[in-house]
Structures are given as structure tokens and as C-alpha cells.
Amino acid sequence: MRMNNTASSAPEPDAVVREELTRLRESIDNIDAAVVHMLAERFKCTQQVGHLKARHHLPPADAQREARQIARLRQLAENAKLDPAFAEKLLNFIIAEVIRHHETIAGNTDGNTDGSDAADVG
Ligand SMILES: C=C(O[C@@H]1C=C(C(=O)O)C=C[C@H]1O)C(=O)O
Numbered sequence: 001m002r003m004n005n006t007a008s009s010a011p012e013p014d015a016v017v018r019e020e021l022t023r024l025r026e027s028i029d030n031i032d033a034a035v036v037h038m039l040a041e042r043f044k045c046t047q048q049v050g051h052l053k054a055r056h057h058l059p060p061a062d063a064q065r066e067a068r069q070i071a072r073l074r075q076l077a078e079n080a081k082l083d084p085a086f087a088e089k090l091l092n093f094i095i096a097e098v099i100r101h102h103e104t105i106a107g108n109t110d111g112n113t114d115g116s117d118a119a120d121v122g
Pocket of ligand 1: 046049060061062063065066069094095098099102
């Protein structure tokens with residue numbers, strides 16, 4: 001049976017665990033917010049790349065660039081003690097979405113960067 005601590009000022013073990021969990025979850029929430037903001041900035045850049053490529057009739061995907069990025073990211077992951085296979089999967093997932101955006105831009109617009117499409121330009 002668990003001892004009752006009401007006489008001492010020490011918190012109940014359950015309360016200590018809850019506080020630790022809350023503290024860790026606050027950090028996780030901050031990190032998740034940073035990830036979302038960083039991804040949003042990355043997609044702003046890749047959207048501009050997509051428009052540039054469309055304007056100059058370049059293909060949406062660049063396999064050589066991707067291979068260099070994957071090699072670099074795997075090394076960074078290893079140094080940071082993150083599973084390189086996970087880092088590679090994550091990057092491939094993001095790049096696949098970027099390429100999908102680039103294909104849409106190439107199909108729907110003249111590659112302008114102001115968010116309007118060719119039909120709006122007149
Ligand atoms: C953004 C680009 O387009 C594609 C998307 C990439 C990415 O999201 O990092 C990398 C290479 C390309 O397949 C690019 O060519 O730089």
C-alpha cells in the first residue's frame with residue numbers, strides 16, 4: 001500500500017511524474033511548432049523553385065540534387081544520433097510532396113511567383 005505524504009511538503013510520486021510529463025510535453029509542443037514553421041518556410045522556398053522551373057521549362061524533379069541531399073542528411077542524422085534511415089524516409093516524403101506541387105505549377109501556370117496563374121494575367 002502507498003504511504004500518505006500529506007504531513008510532508010514533498011509532492012505525491014504521481015504528481016512528480018505528472019509534472020515531469022507536462023514539462024517534457026511542453027518541450028515537445030515547442031519542437032513541433034518549430035518543425036511546422038521550418039516546413040512552412042521550406043515550402044515557401046520550394047514553391048519559388050517550382051515557379052522558376054516552370055518558367056524555364058525545367059523538370060519538376062532533380063534526382064542528382066536529391067541524391068546529394070539524402071547523403072548529406074544521412075550524415076547529419078548519424079552525427080546527431082538520429083536513425084539515418086528515418087531521416088532519409090522523412091526527406092523523401094517531403095520531396096515527393098514538393099515534386100507534386102511542382103508538377104501542379106508546371107501544369108497550371110506560366111511559372112509566375114505572385115500566386116496568380118496564367119489565366120488571371122489575361
Ligand atoms: C526544390 C527542388 O525540386 C525538387 C525538390 C527537392 C526538395 O524538396 O529538396 C529537391 C530536388 C527536386 O527533386 C530543387 O530542384 O531544388
